[in-house]
Amino acid sequence: MEIQFSGVSKTFPPDINALENIYLNVDKGEFVYLIGETGSGKTTLMRCIFREVVPSRGHISVGGHALRKMGRFELALFRRDIGVVFQDFALLPNLTAFENVAFVLEVMGMPKKEIEGRVVDVLKTVGIWRRRALFPQQLSGGEQQRLAIARAVVNEPSLLLADEPTGNLDNHTADEIMQLLLDINAAGTTVIMATHNQYLVDSYRHRVVKLRRGRIVRDDREGGYESNVED
Numbered sequence: 001m002e003i004q005f006s007g008v009s010k011t012f013p014p015d016i017n018a019l020e021n022i023y024l025n026v027d028k029g030e031f032v033y034l035i036g037e038t039g040s041g042k043t044t045l046m047r048c049i050f051r052e053v054v055p056s057r058g059h060i061s062v063g064g065h066a067l068r069k070m071g072r073f074e075l076a077l078f079r080r081d082i083g084v085v086f087q088d089f090a091l092l093p094n095l096t097a098f099e100n101v102a103f104v105l106e107v108m109g110m111p112k113k114e115i116e117g118r119v120v121d122v123l124k125t126v127g128i129w130r131r132r133a134l135f136p137q138q139l140s141g142g143e144q145q146r147l148a149i150a151r152a153v154v155n156e157p158s159l160l161l162a163d164e165p166t167g168n169l170d171n172h173t174a175d176e177i178m179q180l181l182l183d184i185n186a187a188g189t190t191v192i193m194a195t196h197n198q199y200l201v202d203s204y205r206h207r208v209v210k211l212r213r214g215r216i217v218r219d220d221r222e223g224g225y226e227s228n229v230e231d
């Protein structure tokens with residue numbers, strides 16, 4: 001799914017400029033890291049793509065949809081094609097791992113038989129099949145992250161938005177989560193990942209977009225956490 005930001009700004013009351021005059025084009029199938037210090041606007045940018053946040057100025061187009069013009073029904077359909085791993089998109093505590101993932105497909109009205117097969121596949125892919133009958137609070141942090149990713153991708157979305165998907169994980173587990181995201185990307189899903197993890201950004205080189213106080217200060221296809229040129 002391609003993404004275009006054109007002169008996008010977002011001001012939160014009273015006067016917090018979370019995004020300022022953002023121009024950004026992401027092609028279908030790209031993998032993009034969003035980096036920048038705490039409060040630089042990464043989450044806000046991703047929430048704009050999901051149209052959870054509406055810009056104060058400027059235009060956003062995602063997959064050919066002008067987000068500003070979207071009605072309720074169109075928005076619901078649009079969101080079905082986007083997987084999100086946001087920090088506050090909590091797992092449902094009263095459902096097992098299996099049920100948490102199945103729930104997404106049930107809501108979409110998919111037949112039960114098909115749901116079973118898909119959930120089995122995705123839980124195996126993310127490596128928590130043996131944990132399928134446990135509730136979220138019985139899973140480790142890494143397992144919960146995997147479950148959140150399983151839930152986000154079970155629907156084979158065209159776009160995956162992942163906000164700190166490896167937050168609080170050790171490097172080994174972060175590597176495994178990263179491998180999952182790379183596989184999903186290789187299968188055709190566009191991936192936008194916000195991260196503070198310098199090690200991952202250096203180890204798996206992809207385009208880096210860096211924000212500072214709401215502005216893009218670096219957009220670099222060479223990748224790597226630190227730029228060779230002063231930004």
Ligand SMILES: Nc1ncnc2c1ncn2[C@@H]1O[C@H](COP(=O)(O)OP(=O)(O)OP(=O)(O)O)[C@@H](O)[C@H]1O
Nearest residue numbers: 012013016018036037038039040041042043044045
């Ligand atoms: N709903 C909101 N209301 C008011 N201010 C907000 C809101 N959402 C974000 N902000 C502010 O906008 C700025 C950017 O926040 P954002 O969450 O996008 O940063 P971030 O780069 O994702 O940070 P982090 O790395 O800590 O997740 C911050 O100053 C934040 O306090």
